[in-house]
Structure formats: C-alpha cells, structure tokens
Amino acid sequence: MSDGRPVLIYDSGIGGLSVLREIRLLLPYEPILYLADDAAFPLGAWEEEPLTQRLLELFSRLLDTHRPKATVIACNTAFTLAGDALRQAHPGHDFVGTVPAIKPAAERTASGLVSVLATPGTVRRAYTRKLIESFASRCHVRLVGSDMLAEHAERELRNEPVSDAALMTEIKACFLDQGGRRTDIVVLACTHYPFLANRFRRIAPWPVDWLDPAGAIARQLVRVLGDRADGSPAIRRDLALLTSGRREPGMERLLAGFGLELGSSSQCFDNQSRL
Numbered sequence: 408m409s410d411g412r413p414v415l416i417y418d419s420g421i422g423g424l425s426v427l428r429e430i431r432l433l434l435p436y437e438p439i440l441y442l443a444d445d446a447a448f449p450l451g452a453w454e455e456e457p458l459t460q461r462l463l464e465l466f467s468r469l470l471d472t473h474r475p476k477a478t479v480i481a482c483n484t485a486f487t488l489a490g491d492a493l494r495q496a497h498p499g500h501d502f503v504g505t506v507p508a509i510k511p512a513a514e515r516t517a518s519g520l521v522s523v524l525a526t527p528g529t530v531r532r533a534y535t536r537k538l539i540e541s542f543a544s545r546c547h548v549r550l551v552g553s554d555m556l557a558e559h560a561e562r563e564l565r566n567e568p569v570s571d572a573a574l575m576t577e578i579k580a581c582f583l584d585q586g587g588r589r590t591d592i593v594v595l596a597c598t599h600y601p602f603l604a605n606r607f608r609r610i611a612p613w614p615v616d617w618l619d620p621a622g623a624i625a626r627q628l629v630r631v632l633g634d635r636a637d638g639s640p641a642i643r644r645d646l647a648l649l650t651s652g653r654r655e656p657g658m659e660r661l662l663a664g665f666g667l668e669l670g671s672s673s674q675c676f677d678n679q680s681r682l
C-alpha cells in the first residue's frame with residue numbers, strides 16, 4: 408500500500424538518471440526524489456574519511472527531512488565507501504546499493520579478461536578488491552580508474568559534445584590483448600558511464616559487452632519495496648534537488664526529460680543550511 412513517501416535516489420550528478428530510467432520502467436507510479444550532490448562532484452576525487460563523514464551527515468538530514476520509504480545510492484563511489492556505515496547508522500531504513508558488476512562479469516566472460524571502468528575512488532576501495540577476490544578469482548580483472556569520464560558524461564548530456572579522442576584516452580586501458588585472448592567485458596562501474604556507452608561502442612578497438620547494472624538495481628528495489636510499491640497512476644512531476652543550489656536551463660531541461668522538476672535548494676533540508 409502506498410503512503411505517498413518517495414524513493415530517494417542519490418548520486419553526485421546526472422549518473423543516477425541512468426538508474427532512474429530503469430526504475431521508471433519497473434515502477435512507473437513510484438514517487439521519486441532525486442538528489443544530485445553536485446556540490447561534492449566529482450566524488451571520485453575525494454579522500455575516503457571526509458567523504459564518509461559528508462555522506463553520513465547528508466543522509467541523516469535527508470532522511471529526517473524527506474522520510475523516504477527507501478533509498479537507492481545510485482553511485483558506486485559513494486556506496487562502496489559508505490554503504491555499510493549508512494546501513495549501520497539507519498538500521499530501520501532500506502538502502503539499495505550500487506557496486507561494480509564484477510560477479511556477473513565473471514560469470515559471463517568467455518576470454519577470462521574483464522575490465523572495470525570506474526572513478527579513481529571506486530578503483531581504490533577495499534570493497535572493490537573484495538568483490539574481485541570473492542567472485543572473480545579465476546579471471547584477470549583490470550581496474551581502470553578514470554579522472555575525467557564522469558565530467559565528460561555530465562557535459563555530453565548537457566549537449567556540450569566531448570571528442571572521440573578525449574573518450575579514447577579514458578577507456579583505452581580497458582582493452583587487453585594477450586596470449587591470443589582479448590578483453591570481452593567492460594564493467595561500467597560508475598553510473599555516469601552508461602550515458603557514454605554508445606560512444607564507447609563506436610570507438611572501441613573491438614566489440615565488448617559493456618555491463619550496466621542499472622536493470623539489476625531496479626529489480627532489487629522492486630524486491631525491497633514489495634507491497635509498499637506504488638501501484639496507481641498519479642499526475643505529478645517528481646522533484647530533483649541539487650545540493651549546490653545551482654539553476655541552469657540546460658540542467659532543468661535534462662531533468663524534465665526524466666520527469667523531474669528542479670526544486671530549490673531550500674527544499675533539501677529542513678533547516679535550509681547547505682552542505
């Protein structure tokens with residue numbers, strides 16, 4: 408039964424929209440609150456300690472103010488760092504996380520060569536190493552950290568085209584050709600990257616499977632919500648909030664395309680203070 412409370416979707420910017428579009432397919436009537444923590448973008452460049460503190464503080468205030476029925480952390484960089492700490496801090500709340508799709512990649516690869524394309528933060532995480540040890544010990548997993556791709560995706564989605572050469576610089580290390588075997592799967596381990604996947608396909612030196620976990624995240628949310636999912640249509644636009652408080656027409660247009668209306672930063676938290 409619906410109680411009108413939204414599902415909160417969090418990312419540092421537009422990346423979580425790649426998860427939102429899958430959620431909309433499975434849960435079309437679900438009220439959504441989209442939170443882009445763009446004041447902290449790019450999260451991939453943060454040191455672990457201050458980022459954990461920021462996320463803990465941010466979510467205490469968000470959950471207090473908006474009382475979401477569940478939260479999707481649509482960000483590998485944030486969830487691989489602070490997912491456990493957030494669950495501990497809010498034991499009664501459902502967090503659906505995003506982690507590099509290393510397990511499905513290991514199950515699917517034919518060549519045994521898998522690359523994980525992610526932010527520098529996600530590449531450094533103990534969580535990511537553990538996923539490789541637990542699920543992909545029989546594969547050769549190459550971790551490729553990119554400083555620029557999340558930024559490139561932000562620009563591309565706002566109609567500021569990024570050159571093939573700039574994209575190639577970031578992805579070329581994913582392609583390994585050794586002993587007659589080639590990389591056949593690249594895990595898109597940052598939610599910004601699916602928006603560039605068609606560009607990647609065009610410039611890749613050979614075809615690979617670009618693995619996007621968004622559908623699996625949406626299916627997990629369906630399981631977590633169970634009969635709390637909203638089942639009836641409502642005429643409304645869902646709200647998007649930006650922690651920076653910035654308002655750009657390009658951003659508003661983009662959000663509108665995902666059925667989101669940009670609210671004012673004063674709607675972020677009850678006490679109106681900024682992070």
Ligand code: DGL
Binds near residue numbers: 420447451526597598
């Ligand atoms: N979209 C985020 C992720 O999935 C990262 C972007 C950033 O560096 O802020 O990792």
